[in-house]
Amino acid sequence: MKLEYEKPVITRIETGLMNKFGSSPLYARKIRKDIDGVSIEKLVEDYGSPLFVISERKLRENYKRLFNAFSSRYPNVQFGWSYKTNYLQAVCAVLHQEGALAEVVSKFEYEKARKLGMEGHQIIFNGPYKPFEALETAVSEGAVINIDHFDEIFELEKVAEKLGKQVKVGIRLNMDTGIYPQWSRFGFNVESGQAMDAVKRIAGGNKLVLNGLHCHIGTFILEPDAYAKEVKKMVEFAYEVEDKFGYSIEYIDIGGGFPSKSKLKGTYLSPDVLIPSVDEFAEKITQALYESLRPGDFPKLILEAGRAIIDEAEYLITSIVAVKRLPDGRRAYVADAGVNLLFTAFWYKFNIELVQEVSGANEPSVIYGPLCMNIDIIDEGSLLPPLEKGMQLVFSPVGAYNNTQWMQFIEYRPNIVMVMEDGSVELVREKEDLSDIERREKLPEKLKLK
Numbered sequence: 001m002k003l004e005y006e007k008p009v010i011t012r013i014e015t016g017l018m019n020k021f022g023s024s025p026l027y028a029r030k031i032r033k034d035i036d037g038v039s040i041e042k043l044v045e046d047y048g049s050p051l052f053v054i055s056e057r058k059l060r061e062n063y064k065r066l067f068n069a070f071s072s073r074y075p076n077v078q079f080g081w082s083y084k085t086n087y088l089q090a091v092c093a094v095l096h097q098e099g100a101l102a103e104v105v106s107k108f109e110y111e112k113a114r115k116l117g118m119e120g121h122q123i124i125f126n127g128p129y130k131p132f133e134a135l136e137t138a139v140s141e142g143a144v145i146n147i148d149h150f151d152e153i154f155e156l157e158k159v160a161e162k163l164g165k166q167v168k169v170g171i172r173l174n175m176d177t178g179i180y181p182q183w184s185r186f187g188f189n190v191e192s193g194q195a196m197d198a199v200k201r202i203a204g205g206n207k208l209v210l211n212g213l214h215c216h217i218g219t220f221i222l223e224p225d226a227y228a229k230e231v232k233k234m235v236e237f238a239y240e241v242e243d244k245f246g247y248s249i250e251y252i253d254i255g256g257g258f259p260s261k262s263k264l265k266g267t268y269l270s271p272d273v274l275i276p277s278v279d280e281f282a283e284k285i286t287q288a289l290y291e292s293l294r295p296g297d298f299p300k301l302i303l304e305a306g307r308a309i310i311d312e313a314e315y316l317i318t319s320i321v322a323v324k325r326l327p328d329g330r331r332a333y334v335a336d337a338g339v340n341l342l343f344t345a346f347w348y349k350f351n352i353e354l355v356q357e358v359s360g361a362n363e364p365s366v367i368y369g370p371l372c373m374n375i376d377i378i379d380e381g382s383l384l385p386p387l388e389k390g391m392q393l394v395f396s397p398v399g400a401y402n403n404t405q406w407m408q409f410i411e412y413r414p415n416i417v418m419v420m421e422d423g424s425v426e427l428v429r430e431k432e433d434l435s436d437i438e439r440r441e442k443l444p445e446k447l448k449l450k
């Protein structure tokens, strides 16, 4: 067989563990032939490519690891599953089976949780926009509601009036915990006095009863001390409110934001070194609680961890559909999955595993997605051996935010399967076809072409 001509390239070999661009690139790429014992080749044969694959085992393991880290240190812990992080029914159902409530931030997510079988009192309703009807439903069904702004206080007072009852509410706080830029657009600011003004307003209206505090300081937080600061400020605020207004604060909801073992672009160290363990976060948080709570007080500690639970439980299998050489000499590939499916590619550098042994020198390569859009790049700079059209790559971790922030742009969205704990494979979201995209469209009669 005549070998195809390949332009020679000279690549400087960097030795040692680290250079100024971070850890040295992998020379031997990891090979992954299966996900939880199910062959990747078979998965692609049965469900096509690209293909998202969720591991039920890993998902349950991650949840238990986080829950145990907190519940072994503090007696009153409740998790709420952050729907926005991944609201596939199968994912939510696994986490609800494990004991998580539904944490939703819109009417749509609220309806999704209800349809799945969660009752109102099993839902935490956060977010900056809760329409009046959604608030009315949530109040009637007994959901936990965390207020975002003054207008929502007024809306909820109207709901309370309409339903003829006092309504228990929480408020969302924002504060300086050393994490910048500060997420100050949500909730009421503590340091400026705005949060206390909100409580005064609630007390003055006498239609709502404050019984909880909520906060979410950001996402992919690498600093356990930030949570310790958050907890201290929340507990201090709770006592001030209890002492001044006679309220009883039943829960302190500290939000989510714990990192997954993903590699944030621009970080030098590998996630294994950089990311603090779940136990470090749990230790700081519960320590801060014990230091600031009055003896005998154990308000419910609510956590809304999203990415730390789901991210590493999901993979994306993608296939190479074309091999190219760029004018600067770099090898480039076109894959059948792009930023339409991996929205988080803009921030994270994924693990890339090969599915088969490939011989040949590794080269810094670019992997483009299938979109006719210049910024559709899902990896740049990874050293890859010479891949061929038809070969598969496995990207991970991809469980957080990709199945919710993905775009229906140019391409259909593919199948998603879950590898179950018993080794079986279930289709949990069927790939789209034209009917899904056009179902809501209406073509005016006079524009019809035939």
Ligand SMILES: Cc1ncc(COP(=O)(O)O)c(C=O)c1O
Pocket: 082, 084, 085, 103, 126, 127, 216, 218, 219, 220, 255, 256, 257, 258, 304, 305, 306, 307, 308, 400
């Ligand atoms: C209110 C709230 N809770 C929880 C989460 C989940 O965050 P993460 O996935 O970073 O844990 C978010 C994410 O933005 C959020 O806004």
